[in-house]
Amino acid sequence: MATDYLTRKHSGLSDGIGSPTSSPGPQAVRGNPLAAKVTSVLSASYTDSDIRDALSLLDKRGIENDAETRRHLRLDIQKEVIESNGDIIREFGQVAEQLTRIGATIASLNQGCEEMKKHISAAHRETAPVLEEASELMKQKHQIEAKQQLLNAFNCHFVMSDDDIATLTSTAEPVDDRYFAVLAKAKIIQNDCEILLGTENQRLGLEIMEQVSKNLNGAFQKLYRWIQREFKTLNLENPQINSSIRRALRVLAERPTLFQSCLDFFAEARENVLSDAFYTALTGTSVTGQEDTSVKPIELAAHDPLRYVGDMLAWVHSATVSEREALEVLFISEGDEIAKGIQAGRESEPWNRISEDEDETSTFDGLKALNELVDRDVAGVARALRQRIGQMIQSHEETIMAYKVANLLNFYRVMLSKLVGDDSVLLESLSSLEESAMRQFRVLMRDYMATLPTDMHISPNDLGPRDFVQDGLKQLTAIMETYDTSFASVNSKEADFQPILAGAFDPFMKTSEKIAQELEQPVLSIFSINYLLAARNALAPFEFTKGRVVEIQDSIDQHAARLIEYQYSFFRTNSALQPLLQALAPLSDTPDDLRSIRSLETFQPEVLTQASQALDDFLPSALMDATENLKHLQDSHLAREITETAAERFCDDFEQVEEKIIAADELWEQEEEEGSGAMTEPLRALFPRTSGEIRVLLS
Template sequence: MASDGLNSPRLPRHDGLPLSPASASFPGRSSNPLSSKVTSVLSTSYADAEFRESLALLDERGISNTAETRRQLRLDVQKEVIDSNGKIITEFGRVAEQLKRIGTTINKLNKNYQEMRGHATAAHESTASVLEEASSLMTQRKNIETKQQVLKAFREHFLLSEDEIASLTLTAEPVDDRFFAVLAKAKRIRKDCEFLLGFESQTLGLEIMDQTSKNLNQAMQKLYRWVQKEFKTLNLENPQINSSVRRAIRVLAERPSLFQSCLDFFAEAREQILSDAFYLALTGTSAAGVKDNSVKPIELVAHDPLRYVGDMLAWTHSAAVSEREALEILFISDGNEIAKGIQEGRENELWMLMADEADGPPEFDAVKALNELVDRDVSGAARILRQRVEQVIQTNEETILAYKLANLLSFYRVTFSKLLGEDSVLLQSMSNLEAEALRQFRSLMRDHITTLEGEFQHTPSDLGPPEFLQECLKQLTAIMKTYETSLAADGDREADFEPILAESFDPFLAGCSNMAKNISPPSNSIFLINCLLAAQTAIEPFQAFTRTRLERLRSAIADHSALLVESQYAFFRAESSLEPLFAALSPLSDARPEDVAKVPELPELQPEALARAAQGLDDFLPSAVMDALENVKNLQDARLARQVTEEAADRFCADFEHVEELLVAADEAAEDKDAGGGVGDEEERAGFRAVFPRTTGEIRVLLS
């Protein structure tokens, strides 16, 4: 029956799906148990996570798959669930009992809180008036304490005590740290009074500011007199200069008029001190006439004028350096405090307040002011120095010494410009002395040239540099060695030295040129080349500042060497007896047949004339080079003499090669003509080469 039921055909369902036979037979009833079980098993998804967990629990229990176990499994599981629910109910019963006890406790706490709140409200109502009165008293007390503190702070900040005023204004009180502290306080009070002027009632601020300004003015006058007193005994050579003096100077800088007065007083004192010291260094005797045996007088030790001037300049430079170092310590060693004070003082000056606000106060340059002060300090010594140096310059009669003095003064001029700036009086003195020394140098040089004018007419027999030029070059070498050690800038050295060359060299070279005009060529070129070579040799070691002049000398030597080449070339042409031949054939070219055809017709190419030319050439060639060198034997540069001769010989060989090419071309043309006509004997066919057999190669060998 089951087999039949399973194998029987399915009947159609109302929804389009097939129906089993049982369903078809009993449409009103549900499926039989077996069919439901099968359907349930078939519809189970083994991929479901809960199903897998159920199987895993069964594995953990270790239950064997038997009929008894399968019947008891549901009952066992249900029993376990019932037991677990019972335990949970028991635990919840305990929790409920605890919650009841907590509720009872909270009710007690609420009751106690309400009782305490009632007591607190009653107490607050009974003490409210007392607390209000106490709060008002405390507020009043706090206000009074605040006013006391403000009054105390105001008095401490805006008012000076009697002791402080006495320390600030009385001359009997010392200028010490306490004085400067009170002074700083007074300046702070005056500045802070500007804040008081911002309130509606300005009386208090104006009164305090007026009283403080009076105290500050008295303090500045006291400080000014004290600084002048200290300047009288101040020793700048002492590296430990009184710090109070430096501090006082910085404070006085806020009053430019007082500060400038102090500087003037100080400069006058230092000028006198340095003048006396310089006089002592020169003579060994002080200005009062007291002799100092510990000093070696410059006037007695330095017998040479150059050393004498150098020692005086060295002393002046050393004094200026020492003065500057001391004043740097005194005035600007502590930063820009003086500059700031002076700037502030200038801004507060009455005339500056009345000036145009757009212009503003002039900016203070501390370094420039320091340089001006040092320049004023050494101005007395500078006057003595100028007088002594002028005397040395005017009494000097030596040309080289005059230039050395000018170069020494130029050295110190550059040195002082770096030390004191371009506007110092000392630098101006150095510039004037240098200009005077150069004028003396030019005057002596012109006088020397005037005395040598007679020698400009006598040319040496060997055509060498004249004696006056050799002496000039010795002086010029000494001058260039002196200038080489100068401090002139590299870019200006050549331009600065050009006037010296114009005075000490150009007149002598011009004299040599005038002497050469009275000499016949090529001796004039040889003489000038010898002079130019001597000048080049003397100037060449100093190319750093004579490069342009060297180029001019070399160009002149090249020009005169070219004239010598022309002279030697003319000598080769004339002495070789080939001048007529060269002159006749130079317009012709072997590349043009018409020119070649003219060659046999030329008178110079006739057999007799050509034979004489060949004989003359043979007589000339053996001693040609020696004879040519004899022409330039007075040229003191043997290498240049040979170079000139070789260049002339090369030109001669080039001309000879042109003649040879024309003669060969003429012979070839004659041979072609004879071959075509079939006439002529062998002697006639020999042509020009038989009469004139010399080749260019032979000429070059013989003239090399």
């Protein structure tokens, strides 16, 4: 509507003023107010917020854009403004009246406040001394209450009640959780007394320290006696070992002297228990003579030394394992509490250190202490074991049995070293017994060699190893099979087995070598190879004898080389080829040397013909005759190799003779054609055999 109004208004103005083409110039516009007003109206933007608000207001009033409305619009608006101002003035008049009434009320309130201030000041002057006195009394009350709380806290922390002291020191009171709680409190008091000793007045701290130390000493003495009583009835075989005894040991560790005394008492008691149990296992009856039907006596197997020793060692090993497991639960199953307790005890008892070199930084080695305690527990068993096995070793004179016992002792020594360590009485006993068994083994071997009959030094007809060598190798095989099951490392096995070979092998080899030295070739080498082959076959299956097997094989190869030389000499001598080879040896392939062959005595027609005939007679049975020379060699494959090698060398020599003869004949034929040679028969006609024929006959 306002837009239509403005449109019509604008149209009317345009009509009244004229079109833009007929508008006056700038001077006329400036002189005409109406035109300036119109220009101002036309230059106004419809987007101006004021104009838009005015137009909006006109739209709300519902004014029609006609001449009457336009004439009265300003008057109506001014009238409304005047009326609005009048309403505002009336309302402000009412506000002014209310403000007047509020001012009167405020003045009345100010007067009342002044009167109240006067009354308060007077009251304050009268009550000020009373308040000061009351404040001082309250301050004194707070100080007294703080001192009372401090005294109560001090008494609660540093002073032990009669009941607590009785719990710590009285033997009538049990060693239970309350005892350990009170003991922990006493130790806290003792540590906290250092604070009191750091003050100017040290008397109180000294008195409390003296009393608490006295109570603690009594408490540890009570605990020490209680542990000793418990040890008398303690059953280590019970998997549910009383937890209170473990806790008591950890606490007692704070007094190393008492703790060590308890360990000594415990070790002595356990040594007696295990010794009695070992005696019962051996005999089936207890120390008091009471028969135990649930036990099969180990001594029933005394007729079998190996089983007897094995049963005893197995019992000792089982008992040691059980003892160690039980003591682990008892002493070190809950971390390093004992180590901490002993360290604290060393600090409180520096005069009780084990050695002069031990300082405050040294720590308790629980594993080492456990090994030592286990070793002390089985010390009695170790003595009985050493006595019985020692008697058994001395009373039996069987060589293999002595070594098997030594190996069995070595087996258990290695296993037990993991349980009790290397430095122990038990390991020392087993090592001594092992050395004794090995010493007995070597003595028996020497005695056995000394008792051999004198005819043992004569080689048998079949040139095989003597019976004592076969028996010795059987014993050695049994020993090696036993040794192969030992715990020795692969690298050390060979070195550790050398003393065994020196005692159980070398004497037989040396005796056989002495027999061979009295023989001649080829019997010497055949006999040597036979007994060396037997020795090699016995040693070869085992890894720890490789070095000795290599040495034996070298000796076999040396004797085989001698037999090859013998067979080679046999071929050359019996084939009549030896004189020909000796005659041709100094000659070379020069024409003069080849020409001189015919002048040699061995190449004269009659001699060469006889040599050819001897070769023909030898060749048909040559290989069989050569094989017959080695018929006593027990390795037929080696005998065949030796003969074949010798035959090959013989064939090579024959080729050399053949080549020289052919070369001499060629030179003779050449000179024959030139007419300068003498009329003789070719050497080849006198010695017709070829190297091919020789190889065929000797293959």
